[in-house]
Amino acid sequence: MYWQKEYETMPREQLEDLQIERLKQTAQRVYDNVPFYRNSFDNLGLIPGDIKSLDDLQKLPFTTKQDLRDNYPFGLFAVPMDEVVRIHASSGTTGKPTVVGYTRDDITNWSDLMARALVITGGTTCDVVQNAYGYGLFTGGMGVHYGAERLGATVVPISGGNTARQIMLMRDFGTTILTCTPSYALFLGEEIINAGLDPRDLKLKAGIFGAEPWSERMRAQLEAKLNIMALDIYGLSEVMGPGVSMECPEKKGMHIFEDHFIAEIIDPETAKPLPYGEPGELVLTSLTKQALPIIRYRTRDITVLHEDKCGCGRTFVRMQRVTGRTDDMLIIRGVNVFPSQIESVLLEFGDTEPHYLLVVDRKGTLDDLEIWVEISDKFFSDKVRALEDLEKRLKARILSILGISARIKLVEPRTIPRSEGKAKRVMDKREL
Structure with missing residues (x-):
């Protein structure tokens, strides 16, 4: 049921017709019901009727995280509160969180998309999904949970943490699909081996890992340690939650569910649109959201969009794995650095583990970067000269x-330190 072939393989022309109709409806909805958007449109001399083609999307105003904070808590909602059945909020920010709301239809659509994401991994009603994303205001846990139930799979709603119990239930319940952050999955893989278990004796077949950037080399580590197919998922609470895009077994990027979202890439400095194949900031517009429709949301995530057809047959554009965020980007002595770039380098070396910490400080007027890297058990007992040589090569x-x-x-x-949620990769002492 959730292999939605009529949408997922829809010819591009037909898909674009669907998008423009839904975009027109969304523009009218926000103009009529959200004072913030009405003012934004009016300031640009724009009315919803001016949107006649997808090219007109660029006429619409951007929305930022600050806009959500400025309208805290419910100022961007497009429906009365008696139609809102759930509220989520972002985590990990200072000050006011960004608050998002869902109508009953929003929850249904979200569940459908997450069921679609699970099917892409090969999920069926016969699977046992161990959901180790955090529950609560964070959208990850609930998003996966409702999608798995919609699919008809068996859900183990264990949330994050309590690693020994995670492993026990994984073994006893016959878990087949693991959902969590990639850093926690890696930790689970290590602890499974430390517990004297062979991952091949478990029933795990796939993992859906998101909520933080990760690399191809980390994929190799995850697949080796857990004996699974590791796939990436993308989403953010401001737009919906997990299930905005999902990687298929071709492993050539995540398919954006374009029947529900329009994706653009812009230059983060100039905000000008960039063509397919060019790296830039991802901008998303929701097409079916009712409670919190969002127009041209600047995600701050850096990625690349590809339009060439995928071997799986889906016609949705694909986004490459996020390499970092413009607001998480480190600028060290004038050089832009993303932690994921350093992770890729570290994982080239077989003598190190994929656990690291970037310690940034300022010595006088100059930035100083120190990279803490764990070395493998077998290498740790080696000679001092070998350690010095590894340091030099890194x-x-x-x-x-x-x-x-x-x-x-x-x-x-x-x-x-290991993380049971998002891994902390940077200690920036310049801000202390």
């Missing part, structure tokens, strides 16, 4: 790839 590779020098600090296995 430092040279970082300089070659990123164009900046960094000090390398090799630390013992399991020294860097």
Whole structure:
């Protein structure tokens, strides 16, 4: 039922016709019901009737996270509160959170899209989905949960943490699909081995990992440690939650569910649109949201869109894995650096583990970067000269790839704290 072929393989012309009709309806909805958008349209001398084609999308105003904060809590809702059946809010920000609301139809659509995402991984009613995303105001846990139930799979709503119990239930319940952050999945893989278990003896077949950037090399680690197919998922609470896009087994990017969202790439500095294949900031417009329809939301996520047809047969555009966020980006001695770039370099070396911490400080007027890297058990007991050689090779590779020098600090296995949610990769002392 949730292999929605009529939408997922829809010819582009037909899909674009559907998008423009839904965009017109969304523009009218926000203009009629959200004072913030009415004022934004009026300031641009724009009315919903001016939207006649997808090219006209660029006429519409951007929405930012600050706009949601400024209209806290319910100022951007397009329906009365008696139609709102659920509220979520962002986590991990200072000050006021960004608040999002859902009507009953919004929850139904979200559940459908998450069921669609699970089907892409091969999910069926016979699967046991162990959901280790956090429940609560964070959208991850509830989004996956409702999607798995909509599919008809069996859900284990364990949430994050309590790793020993996670492993026990994974084994006893016959979990087949694991959903959590990639950093926590990696930790689970390590702990399964430390518990004397062989991942091949578990029934796990796939993992859906999102909520933080990760690399192809981390995919290789996850698939090896857990004996699974590891796939990426993307979403954000301001637009809906998880299920905005999902990677298929071709592993060539995440299909954006374009019957519900329009994606653009813009230059983060100039806000000008960029063509397919060019890296830039992802901008999303919702097409079916009722409680909180959102127009041209600047996600701050850096990615690339590809329009060429995928081997799986889906015609939706694909977004590459997010390489970082414009507001999480480190600027070190004038060089833009994303933690995921450093992760890719570290994972080239077989003697290190995919656990690291970037410590940024300021020595006088100059930024200083020190990279803490865990080394493997087998390598830790090696000779001092070998450790020194590894440090030099890592430092040279970082300089070659990123164009900046960094000090390398090799630390013992399991020294860097593990995360049961989003991994903390950066300690920026310049802000303290």
